[in-house]
Amino acid sequence: MGKKEDKEKSIERFYALLKALMDELLEYAPKSKHVKMPYNVSYGLIYDDRDSVLFSGADEKTGKRLYLYNVRIIGKMFEEMREKMLEDKTTETLFRWIADVCSLYIRPFAYDYVVNIQHRGDGAAERTTRQIVRGFLKKLTSDPELRYVLDTIRDQALDRQ
Numbered sequence: 001m002g003k004k005e006d007k008e009k010s011i012e013r014f015y016a017l018l019k020a021l022m023d024e025l026l027e028y029a030p031k032s033k034h035v036k037m038p039y040n041v042s043y044g045l046i047y048d049d050r051d052s053v054l055f056s057g058a059d060e061k062t063g064k065r066l067y068l069y070n071v072r073i074i075g076k077m078f079e080e081m082r083e084k085m086l087e088d089k090t091t092e093t094l095f096r097w098i099a100d101v102c103s104l105y106i107r108p109f110a111y112d113y114v115v116n117i118q119h120r121g122d123g124a125a126e127r128t129t130r131q132i133v134r135g136f137l138k139k140l141t142s143d144p145e146l147r148y149v150l151d152t153i154r155d156q157a158l159d160r161q
Contacts, residue, residue, distance in 0.1 A: 013152050013153070014071075014075065014078070015045065015071065016152045017149070017152045017153060018045055018069075018071065018074060018101065019045060020148065020149040020152065021098065021101060021102060021105070021149060022043055022045070022069065022105050023043075024136070024140070024146060024149060025102050025105050025106060025132075025133075025136050026043055026105065026106075028132075028135070028136045028139060029106055029109065029132050029136075032131070032132050032135050032136075034110070034128050034131055034132050035106070035109055035110050035113045035114070035128060035132065036113055036117075037109055038065060038109065038112075040064055040065065041064055041065040041066070041067060042059060042062075042064050042065070042066050042067070043066075043067050043068075043069075044066070044067070044068050044069070045068065045069055045071045046068040046069070046070060046071065047070070047071045047072050048068075048070050048072060049072065050070070051073070052070060052073075053069060053070050053073045053074075053104055054067060054068070054069055054070070054104075054108055055067075055068045055069075055070065056068070067108075069104065069105065074101055074104065077097065077100060077101070078097060081093060081096070081097045085097070094153070095137060098137065098140075099133050099134075099137060102132075102133045102136055102137070103129055103130075103133050106129055106132050106133065107125075107129050110125050110128045110129040110132065111125040111129075113128075114128050
């Protein structure tokens with residue numbers, strides 16, 4: 001396999017990981033009873049040159065509210081942590097990055113719900129975000145049905161051998 005194919009496969013796996021994390025976290029969050037997710041919305045990933053992590057708007061065809069996360073910013077976070085991940089002989093740095101991504105995904109909804117609906121402060125919203133992410137990471141590492149999320153990373157390591 002050439003260098004270009006390796007890079008394309010890595011990019012596909014990165015997108016697959018981000019999408020799987022987003023889908024599972026946004027499904028887990030309302031079940032955790034800490035936050036109510038907005039209904040009639042769509043979530044997705046977008047590559048954009050602007051420095052915003054989250055873009056929102058309305059889908060012209062369906063009228064659904066649309067939340068798009070900027071893969072460029074998330075990828076930049078990954079690259080900044082990559083050296084630490086490679087040096088780390090444990091999975092701690094990888095899971096710290098996964099927790100950061102999950103916080104990015106859920107923080108807007110936690111803040112909206114806790115601050116605007118429950119009329120509590122920013123500190124409560126931050127604690128709620130941490131609780132959701134902590135619970136999700138525990139489920140991610142213990143629930144056999146969520147193995148596929150981490151298998152996208154594991155498969156890449158096996159391909160290199």
